Amino acid sequence: MFAVIKSGGKQYKVAPNDILRVEKLDAAPGEIITLDSVLMVGAGDDLNVGTPLVAGAAVAAEVIEQARAPKIIVFKKERRKNHRRRKGHRQQLTVLRVTEILTDGQAPSKPAKATPAKDVAKDAEPAPAADAAAVPKAAAKKPEAKTETKKAPAKKAAPKKAATEKTPAKKPAAKKAAAKKAPEAKKE
Secondary structure, X not given: OEEEEEEOOEEEEEOOOOEEEEEOOOOOOOOEEXXXXXXXXXXXXXXXXXXXXXXXXXXXXEEEEEEEOOOXXXXXXXXXXXXXXXXXXXXXXXXXXXXXXXXXXXXXOOOOOOOOHHHHHHHHOOOOOOOOOHHHHHHHOOOOOOOXXXXXXXXXXXXXXXXXXXXXXXXXXXXXHHHHHHHHHHHO
């Protein structure tokens, strides 16, 4: 059995257990959602096309995750006008797994929820004992020391080599004898 659904302005052909990426839907991971915009339902030779939607048909899907599409670059340029614009965009997506295709107004069946690993670990912990003898043992346990990785000490810079030869001193600037004589000539 397959169905053609519409979501986010796009059409998708889906079958049970298909995984598809649609534009973002407001749902948390693990939720079961129903997509009511079913355009066509088919099973073998039996084909039911809606006008525009198939009455009473829906697709139940489980939200796997909220994701983002790869980044695209939007670049606009007008030649000879010194006009360039560069923008990036990442579309937000919802990843769905189609659980079942419903016809004739059926309600989606709710699958048994698997307990996440975090909850299983909490359930596996024993409940605190009421015995007075068990309390000192728990208090005697020390928390595990965290091992920290230490950086190696920074290497010191090697001392600079002493200059063996000194550079000769610069010659003093030449005095302008003509400039000094000119003012004296004016005074006389």
